[in-house]
Amino acid sequence: MDRRTTRTSLRVRGYHLDGYGHVNNARYLEFLEEGRWAYFDDRPELSRRLQRGDVAFVAVNINIDYCAAAVAGDDLEIDSRICALGRRSARMAQQIHRQGDGALVSRATITFVLLDVAANRAIPIEDELRDLLAALVIE
Template structure:
């Protein structure tokens, strides 16, 4: 695993399942979001800038490739890393794998922009925030 990739583990519970007995597609959004929150928690430099409230990351696109079903009792690992950093947007890459056999359950690429909260417009990723993000890039 890359140094700037974070990883969380979670167990599939009964309330995650749909009528077919596997994880409902919408639950994967929650699993991925949990991975991103953990990623930002572990990188204090990012949270310091974002906690001031004048800028925020806003998701503008999310593509999920569902590969295999996860079922109750499966232990999953969600890995997250920063894959690309542009002037106004960035992309995160995430993978969900099943622990016992390493099967790829889902993978996702999420694009976010930096929002200037006061003006409700995309802002340039520069200065302190860019300095915090650049070392986290994984190619």
């Protein structure tokens, strides 16, 4: 696996399920968020910059394709990578696969902006943060 990608594992639990016995669609947002947190945890230089508190990545658009059902007891892997870096936004691509058979369960693209926390507005992605992100892009 490319060092610019992070793989996160989790097990589907009963509380993730809907009335049909498979993972509720809204739970995938939580699974994907877990993958994004792990992505930043794996990159201390990026995490340190974001933990200063003056800027934050904020999701502004999420597109999810549901490809196969996941059920209680399934072990899932979430692969996360930065797939595009623009002047004012970045995109992360994520895929969820079932361990064992490798079935693609879901794929998503999340668009982020960089938020100036004090001003509460989006700002350009520049300087040190841009350099850190640019080195991570896998198109």
